[in-house]
Amino acid sequence: MVKDARTMASHAPHIPSDKRFIIFFDFDETIVDETSDDQVVQTAPGQYLPDWLKDTYNPGRYNEYMQRVLGYLAEQGVTESDMRAVMEKIPATPGMLTLFQFLRTRPQTDFEVVLVSDANTFFIESWLRRTGARGLFHRIFSNPATFxxxxxxxxxxFHSHDCPRCPVNMCKQVLVREYVTRRMQERGRPYQRIFYVGDGANDFCPATALGPRDVVFARRDFPMHRLIIETHEATPGEFKAVTVPWANADEVVQRLRKHVAE
Known part of the structure; x- marks a missing residue:
C-alpha cells in the first residue's frame, strides 16, 4: 500500500526547492467546515444511511466502512455528478479563503503548501476546483478514489503503517516525516519552519513529530487542541511545537505574517 502513496507523489508536478516554509493542511473541519464523508450521505435516499450499514463500522477501520457506504450509494443510483454537487456546496471554515488568498499572494519563495487528509481524492479535488484553490497545493495526499x-x-x-494511534489506512505522522525527509534531501537544506493546520485526533499524531521552531495551528476546542492541552498537562515538555489555537483562519494569517517578516 505504501507503494501507492509514493506513486501518487512521484506523479505530481515539480516543486521548486527554494521555499522557506512548508505548511500542511488537513481538509475535513479544517479547510471545510464539515466532514465530507458525512456530507456525501445527503445523496442517499432520504439523506440517511440504513442502520444495518452504519452498524458495520469498526473503530480504526473507517476507510473500509466508507468503501461499503460508497458501494451502497452506487446501488441506490447516486452518480458522480450527485456527489460532486454536494462536495462543492460544503462551506469553507471561517477565514480559510482569506488564508488561501494570503498564501497565493506571497512571494514564490515563501510557502510550499501540502494537503494531508483521511478523506479521499475525489471529494477534495471536487471542492478545491470549485473554489479555485487547487493550484495553491503542491501536493495532495489522501485515500485514492476513482470511478x-x-x-x-x-x-x-492510502498506505499501511505500524502506528498504534492511527487508523489502519493512514498515519499522518508517517506521511509527514517521509515527505519532509525526502524534500530536505532534494533541497539540500531544511525548511526554516514547518506549519501544520488541523483539527482532529489524527492531526495530533503528526504534530508530535514537529520541533520547537515549528508551529501547530490547532482548531480551538477540537480534538487536536484538546489532546495537545492534555499532553502538556500530563507530560510537560513532550509536545515541542508552538501551539496557536484558532477559531477563524484570520488568526492563522496574523501569525504567519509575523513569521514571514522575520
Missing part, C-alpha cells in the same frame, strides 16, 4: 466503469466510486487505503 469504475459502472459509475461506482472506488475507495482505497
Amino acid at each position: 469504475n466503469k459502472d459509475g461506482r466510486l472506488m475507495l482505497r487505503p
